Amino acid sequence: MARAHGDSKTKFLDAALRVIRAKGYEATTVDDICEAAGLTKGSFFHHFESKEELALSAADHFAAMAESAFAAAPYREAADPLDRVLGYVDFRASIMRGELPDFTCLLGMMVQETYETHPEIRKACDSHISDHAKTVESDIAEAKRRYAPRAQWDPGSMALFTQAVIHGAFILAKARNGPEVAVECLSHLRRYLETQLTPTQPKRRDTHV
Amino acid sequence: MARAHGDSKTKFLDAALRVIRAKGYEATTVDDICEAAGLTKGSFFHHFESKEELALSAADHFAAMAESAFAAAPYREAADPLDRVLGYVDFRASIMRGELPDFTCLLGMMVQETYETHPEIRKACDSHISDHAKTVESDIAEAKRRYAPRAQWDPGSMALFTQAVIHGAFILAKARNGPEVAVECLSHLRRYLETQLTPTQPKRRDTHV
């Protein structure tokens, strides 16, 4: 715990989040991350035994940051589970601001690049994405029980669908080089969730994003 | 036109499709592509002036292959535009078989990796994705005119949403290392399109995928 300056391992991890989300995993060099962290290679390989281990740690770090961000978001306090489901979508849309690397998903990005070449990274991304989907699933399941108990679809499948839309929206945003199209995609997702969770009258609540 | 053997430029492009979809753009080396094509580096740089130019040509090649595949698909012949819209989704689900690199999208993969680092590639992917969305949009617009003229959403936005779902489904499939979850996502997309394009009774046609 010497050298006082706030944990340099965390500096590496924060740097990794920024740089990898901008350039992708393969294109980011260890030197890039060292420079972004303001440290040197010697320090890097003191904390991580390889670039791949950094990727695994960065995935954990990203998932932990995300988890606490969602746990602290205001929509979490809604009593009605449907409000939490729609609040989640609105919240995700609301954070789509500023530069793309600041709000896109490290996990989706890395798994795309590494699913065939780095099985460990693939597994880490998979489990973090699945864990996040599970938290969405529980609200969806509760809302379904209350508002659409006879609907044909499975809450787990619906939760994964929300993640597909979000990751796909990020890809379109990157192609377009701006977040607007992603926000639009989420408004379609919101409409789908509304119609599926209020069986007969899809007018029940406000529709803005 | 010497050396008879069927166009080696095409061999390079076909090899690029396979290899890049498996390993990603940055992780694939020029040597990888040469080996997959059964040719040498000298030949490679005779046909392409750089790795980036190959990426641009590969994007064109991929888009051209896709365009002809969709143009020849049976659903294209349906008279009812809604049948063409749902047929498109079903067709996309039906080709999600075999190895992931064989049916996932080169454009979505490359744009994710290169959107910040290679603007030319980003633009190429963007325009090809947008072109494909346009073809979907025209069927959606026609179906909307016929079945849901008063719906609030815009056909262009809906078409982009279909692409977001598809690209997002590919990411989940890569994370899970299997296409099943992607097929499930498309069944949600199908349901959404059905409900949005048959305003009052969403029972009108069969729902299987």
Add this chain to the structure above:
DNA sequence: GACGCCATACCAACCAGTTGGTATGGTGCT
């Protein structure tokens, strides 16, 4: 004075791209 932390200097492997050359076949002239 030992240990955690970090920097400098370094290396072998690998990468995109180059070089200098050979094989092939078409074209135009005689």
Add this chain to the structure above:
DNA sequence: AGCACCATACCAACTGGTTGGTATGGCGTC
């Protein structure tokens, strides 16, 4: 027809710079 000429297509070997990773040593703290 035969031949000189030349563009296209291809190849094996090489190059200069970069990459992930290492070796070593200094500095501060207990």
